[in-house]
Amino acid sequence: MKKTGAEILIECLIKEGVDTIFGYPGGAVLPIYDALFKAPIKHILVRHEQGGVHAADGYARASGKVGVCLVTSGPGATNTVTGIATAYMDSIPLVILTGQVPTAMIGNDAFQEADIVGITRPCTKHNYLVRDINDLSTIIKEAFYIASTGKPGPVLIDLPKDVMAASTIFKYPEKVHIRGYQPTYEGHIGQVKKASDALMAAKRPILFIGGGIILSSAYKELLELSEFTHTPVTTTLMGLGGFPSDHPLSLGMCGMHGTFSSNMALTNTDLIIGIGARFDDRVTGKVDEFATGAKIVHIDIDPTSISKNIPAHIPIVGDAKDVLKKLIGLLKKEKKNWKKDNQEWLNQVEEWKVTHPLSYKQGKNIIKPQYVIEQIHEVTKGEAIITTEVGQNQMWTAQYYKFKRPRTLLTSGGLGTMGYGFPAAIGAQVAFPDKIVFDIAGDGSIQMNIQELATAVQYRLPVKVAILNNSFLGMVRQWQELFYNKRYSYSCMECQPDFVKLAEAYGAVGLRVENPDDVKKALKEAIEIPKPVLIDFIVDREENVYPMVPAGKPISEMLLV
Amino acid sequence: MRHTISVLVENKFGVLSRIAGLFSGRGFNIESLSVAESLDPNVSRMTIVTRGDDRVIEQVTKQLNKLVDVIKVIDHTEEKFVGRELALIKINAEPQLREEILRIAEIFRGKVVDVSSKTYTVEVTGDEEKVEAFIEMLKPLGIKEIARTGKIAMSRG
C-alpha cells in the first residue's frame, strides 16, 4: 500500500520508539501536522521554536532517549539554531525535523525558504535534505542512529513540502550501515594496559570526569574504579551527577568556578585519568600551566577530543563504560595496597577540602542566592531534576546542589545558552511527570524563554522556577566589578516585570520571597502546588561566585572570597 | 609542514561544503583542493594540500574522519606517493618567440593545445616543482594567463 511522505515519517518515528515530539506548525509542515493529527504520538505545542529544541534537549538529557523537535521552514527553522548548537556542544541526541519549501522552489528565495542544511552544517552531527521520497525511511533511520550512537549529537532532516505530500510504497529498513560512520566503542586493550600501569605507578592520581560518563552510563564503573583504587574524583560542569557529590572521594567541580581542592589537586597531580571530558578552557585555565607535572590518560569515544587542547600521553578511544570495565579488570589482577599507597595524597586532598570549603554567610535580612540552592537541595532531598540558566545561577547550582545521580543536572555547559533552563525543565517534566523538576534561573535568563510558561500551563507540567533575582545580569556584573573597575556597563536590568503577576497572567502560580526565613517555607509550598510555580527570590544584588580563576590564569590562581 | 591528504567521500550533494566548512570553521588552511569521481561512481576522491604542525594535522585528519560522509583519509606525507598537477599557460606568441616557446615546452614535455595569431596555450603536467620551473622559464616571454589544477595524489605500489 502506498503512503505519503508525511505518513512514512510518522510511521518511522513510531518505529524508533518516539512517543513525544516538541513542535510548532507552519505552512511547510502542514502535511506532517495532518498526519500527526491521528497518530499515537504526543505533541507538545511550544511557544517558540528555540523553546521546542531546548525542551526536546531536556527530555533527552533527563531520559537518555533521543529528543525530537518539529518546526516549519524559514523562520521556524532558523529559530532552532541556538537550540541545536546548544545540544551539539553538549553531545545531546536530538532529531530536528524542519519543513522546507517544495523541491522545485528550493534556491529561488521562495516564501519562508532558508538554507537550514547550510546554516546548521557546523552545529549538527550530520544533516540531510530529503529530495526523494524513496530515501525518506533510510534517512530517518540513519538520523536516529547517528544521533544516538558514538558521541551523540543533533541531526537535522529538512523535509520539502512536496516530498511529504508525495506517496510511495513504504519499506522500512531494518538495519543501518553507513560506511563512513563506525564509532569505536571498544578501547584498545594495549592502551588500557598502559593506563593501568600508569595508575599503579602514580603517587598522586586523580580521575577527571566529564559528560561522557553520563552519556555512556558509566556511573557504576566509575564509582568502582574510584573506590577500588582510592582515587579522588573531580568533575567538569557536564560531569556533575556522574559521581556522588557527598562521596568522601569527591572533590566537586573543577575549573573557573571549581572548588579549591579540585583545582589544587589538578595542579599537583602526577596522573590525570580524563574520562569523557574535553579539557576545555573553562576547566584548564592557562593551558601551558595546566597539570605540568602530570601524565595524562585521555579516554573518549571521540578521537578529535583527544589531544585537542591538552596533549595526552596515553590516548584511549572508546566508550567510557567499556574502557573502565577493562581497566578495573586489569587492576584487580594486580597486587597493591591502594589505600596505604594513596593515603598521603588523600590526606593532602582532604586538607585542601577542609581548609578551603565552598562558603558564604547567610545573614538575617538579605537572602543569599547560595542559600536558596542549598534549601532547594534540602527540600528535594537531592532527588530533583535540576536545570539551570546561565550566569551566576548556573555556577552556584553546580557548587551548592549536591548532585548524587546522573541525569539530574541539565545545563548548557558548552554553549552557555541563557534561556535553556526553563524549556529544558519542561522537557524533563514531560519525560518524568512524577519527579520534581526545578529550573534555577537568573532574572535575565528567565526572560529569554519566559513564553514557555504557557506551554507548562497548557500541559499541566508542574515545573518550578526559582529566580535568583539580583536585578543584574549578575555574571556580567561580576566580571565588570572584578576586571573593569566596577563600570557596570548595561548589565543592570532597570526595568523588570513583576514576575509574580506575570506567572499569574499565564495561569501559573507566582510567589515572592524577600526574607531568608521564608525561603524554605516557600519552596515547600511550591512543591505542594500541582501547577507550574515561579518563585521570585529577591537576593543579595552584588553577591559574587567564588572561587574564581580569572580568564587566562592558571587554575591554581583562584580568587577566594 | 605541508601535507597532501587524499579523502574518499560519498559522492553526495553538499559534501564539498562540509569539507570546506570544516577547514574554515576550525581555522585550518587549504592550499589546494581537487575533487572528482573515483573508480566507484558513488565515491569522490578529494586531494587536499594543507599546512600545519603535527598537532594541527592530527586534528585535520581526525576531524575529516569524523564527518559521516567521509569514508577514508590518507595522509601521503609519511609514505611514498605520486603527486601531479596540470597547468594551462597562455603565453604571448609573437612570431619571433614561437620557436623558443616550443623548445621550452619540449624540454618539459608540454603540449601546445591552442594557437591563435597572438598566443599559444601550453599544457604541462608534473609534480609541483616541475610546473613551477616551467612557469619560471616562460615568464620572461610574457605569460598572459595561468590555470592550475590542485595536486592529485596516489600512494605508490
Ligand SMILES: Cc1ncc(C[n+]2csc(CCOP(=O)(O)OP(=O)(O)O)c2C)c(N)n1
Ligand atoms: C543567549 C546569551 N546571551 C548572552 C550571554 C552572556 N551572559 C552570560 S551570563 C549573563 C548574565 C546572566 O544574567 P542572569 O540570567 O540574570 O543570571 P545571574 O548571572 O544574575 O545569575 C550573560 C548576559 C549568554 N550566556 N547567553
